[in-house]
Amino acid sequence: MGGAMALTLAALAYPGMLGLSTTATAQDRIIANTQWGPLTEQDRDFVVKVRAAGLWEYPLGQIGLQKGASKGVKTASEHLVDGHAALDASCRKIAPMLNITLPNVASPQQEGFVTQLKAETGKQFDTDFANILRMTHGSIFNAIAKIRSTTKNSLVRALADQANDTVLDHMTVMEKTGLVDFDQTLFNQTTPPKLPSSDLTPPAPPAGQPEIVLTPPPTATSTPLDLSGAMGGGANPGTTPAPDPSPTVG
Template identity: 60%
Template sequence: MGGALSMTLGSLLYPAMLGVQKVSNAPARIIATPATGPLTEADRDFVVEVRSAGLWEYPVGQKASKKGTTKAVRNAGEHLVDGDASLDSACRNVANQLGITLPNQPSPQQQSFESRLNGESGKQFDTDMATTVRATSGQLLTTIASVRTTTKNSLVRALADQANDTVLQHITVVEKTGLVDFDQAVVQETTSPNLPAQDLTPPPAVAGQPQAVLTPPANSTASPSPAVG
């Protein structure tokens, strides 16, 4: 009986929705009880959110490292790629140990960020990249703090620690470009998006589809947290 109760149905290990429009689920509800500590809906959603953030930010970092018009922008892009690859490796490791299904694509909203930046160049790209990454990183930092202070799962705590370090670094490098529009970033961070809930949640991976891997650069200086790995 105890073994049967230790894990709930697999469908609970992928969120119905993420973000501020999530109202149907109870974030503190325990959905699994692995040896590393109780896993709540908020814990699961956090792991998925970390994965989703990297899936859109990593290719944007690649573009910034190549088409940024200043050294600071190109440097920021390189840091995004390096940090996102390392954090994604840790995220996939944790998800595998906890039985959490991860997406292979970012949310529709995040895809729209990437699509917009793909169509830009020059100073407009530099400014929009820095501002968008600053805003979304600020939002994720708030989530990290909430999960880190409430989770009872040791793997989720370790992932939150690494995510905190990585996101703070990303915030710092985009601010060093001198191009962040702080007024716009704050508005984006604090205003609820007027979007359907499904646009804020990454689609689940197709069954049988290989898991997307964010490859670290050859000169990577980042490494997964030993506590996570």
């Protein structure tokens, strides 16, 4: 990237609060001026949130394909694997361009959902699968809208567009299972538990650890971002967009 980005030390810091919560600091603070537009704390945290979501929802989709007792849950599982593989590729594509450190594992809270569902079978698995995933997708759906309406960074804007389509699709397939208890799910979504930040934060990867890659299914219908239209959308005057790098393969 060379001189294409003027970075502050804050841009390199790992986000302090992710998962289903947001930081209490000045999220609109600019931490880097890039050729695709300014990058704020909430922009950076959003990219990490999308990556972290895939790190637990993608494997949970794989589990649902094996353990789902109903056709609706199996269909929803296919959508999880397909959609998050494409979103993950997009995150891994733009993160190095914006100098964002991505996690390799989800937050302890998110991993707890996976542990819970791994221990369940039959109707209990299907019901909790649909309700937990409807709740979490509903939470990040609201965050996407805020980012899309406020970010001045064209790469983050493009990711928000893709995430909006994917998360809406996933919310819809969860609802189509017929198992969602909307009263309880919406209560949990709007009244999340007060957990310590350590439970909501995906840990930073150890130095030199290979990057985890979520492999698209053979029948994938979702595709990663084509950045050709986003490369100049938020560019600063006088800058030339860098070439689009290939995703890092771990």
